[in-house]
Amino acid sequence: MKTQLKITIAAIGALCIAVPxxxxxxxxxxxxAEAGTDTADERIAALMHDEAYRQADSTERKxxxxxxxxxxxxxHSIYALDFSEENQMYSFRFADGSLGGITLQDFExxxxxxxxxxx
Numbered sequence: 248m249k250t251q252l253k254i255t256i257a258a259i260g261a262l263c264i265a266v267p268x269x270x271x272x273x274x275x276x277x278x279x280a281e282a283g284t285d286t287a288d289e290r291i292a293a294l295m296h297d298e299a300y301r302q303a304d305s306t307e308r309k310x311x312x313x314x315x316x317x318x319x320x321x322x323h324s325i326y327a328l329d330f331s332e333e334n335q336m337y338s339f340r341f342a343d344g345s346l347g348g349i350t351l352q353d354f355e356x357x358x359x360x361x362x363x364x365x366x
Contacts, residue, residue: 316337
């Protein structure tokens with residue numbers, strides 16, 4: 248009985264030491280992922296607002312966006328990078344798991360044909 252009690256106390260003591268360390272590491276990981284997402288988002292926004300990018304044709308936009316996204320992927324700021332030829336859109340996940348995307352077409356160009364609610 249005493250041996251079992253000693254083992255139980257040792258296990259509880261080990262958990263008391265390990266859990267705060269695990270929580271600290273998880274917190275640091277979350278902060279790093281959030282910081283990486285913010286930085287990636289800022290760099291993507293800068294590209295999207297760049298006048299030269301906005302004036303470029305779809306081929307040049309695809310090249311510039313692809314180069315930026317590949318660099319962000321190498322830095323582990325994004326992952327699951329994919330390009331849809333049909334939609335002319337890059338899709339990816341930020342380091343924190345949230346979804347992201349860059350469309351190569353202007354949003355304004357397709358809204359004239361959207362159906363309106365006639366009720």
